[in-house]
Amino acid sequence: MRDLTHLERLEAEAIQILRDGVAQADRPVLLFSGGKDSTVLAHLALEAFYPSRPPLPLLHVDSTWEFREVVEFRNRFAAEHEFELVLHHNEEGRKQGLNPVEHGTLYTTVMRTEALTQALDVGAYDVILGGARRDEEASRAKERIVSVRNQNHGWDPRRQRPELWSLYNWRRSPGQTLRVYPLSNWTEFDLWAYILEKNISLCPLYFAARRPVSLRNNERVVIDDEARAASLGLSIDAEELVRFRSLGCWPVTAALPSAASDLRDIVKETLVSSKSERNGRISDEGSLERQKQAGYF
Known part of the structure; x- marks a missing residue:
């Protein structure tokens, strides 16, 4: 057997994490923003469970200030690949008329953070898969691939579990959920090289x-x-x-x-x-x- 290429190793790792995550979940969900990372992750989910229909929905937390082309692409992608699409936005924030220019951090808290936790509670999702990568931003570099959240969805970077030799701890105490990042070890260039190789739309x-x-x-x-x-x-x-x-x-x-x-x-x-x-x-x-x-x- 030939050795796997760098991209094939990343692909195999991500697919195994996706399969393990769904197997360990009662109600798994894949966060989908319409961006390149979540699009690649959704394509990997299609490969992971082929030829079956994807066994988890796409969840888009709509800030109400999304690009129109993102919304159109999101709807088209879900329909084309037979994903269930779940949409959620924070109605209270919308009533307040919050916007990202004038309200900054408050807007992010209400329309992104609180909206996400609301959506996860409504759907009772316990394993939440997303396309974040370690090379994107400093706090994301602190994450484990399988990251535990408390009953309020809070994250404590000081209480991260060790992940030696790609062994992941999927245990959850009552009330806990898991945030899972199958693309953690990918770089931006890896992502684009994979998109090019697979000709992903x-x-x-x-x-x-x-x-x-x-x-x-x-x-x-x-x-x-x-x-x-x-x-x-x-x-x-x-x-x-x-x-x-x-x-x-x-x-x-x-x-x-x-x-x-x-x-x-x-x-x-x-x-x-x-x-x-x-x-x-x-x-x-x-x-x-x-x-x-x-x-x-």
Whole structure:
């Protein structure tokens, strides 16, 4: 038998984690944002359980400020691959009219963290699979692949279980849940190389196109909804050739100038980039650790 390639080893590891996680769960769920990481994870789930229909739903916590193309891609992906799609947003936050520009951390807490914990409680999900990777951000580098959460979905980085020789502890005490990260050992470049090798379809926002942008503090914010943008004091300043490396709420996610309109060009651009993947997240304020301790993914 031939030796596995680097990508084949990562793929095999992720598939085994997915199978083990579903086997250990009473109600498993896969978090799906429409971004590249969750799209790859969903494709791995399709491979892991082929030819059966995926035995777990996709859960999208909708902040109400998602890119329209993300929503369209999310709906199309779920329908095409026969995933059950579960949507949730925080009605109380929507009634308060919270937005990511004016309300910052409060918005993230209410519309992302609290909305996620609400959705997990409503669905009674006990094993929650997501596409976070260790190389993305400092607090995510502290995570184990199988991460225990308390009955309030809180995370204590000081009480992480050892994971020696890829042995994972799936035990749960009453009230505990598990957050599971099958892509933990992948890098951004691994992800793009895998997407290229498997020719995985992604949300169009990852590919360069001419888009209307507002210039804000030397960042390019793509105007996804002119009426809502005007309410935030944003207007179209130019139409430029841009794309995204990471997707979040559209008023606080900066695009980068780029002519990379196909997968090969994106892989080349990623390989030589000197900026971090989350550099375009205007809303990132230091570490996400505090939000993660409160239940954020």
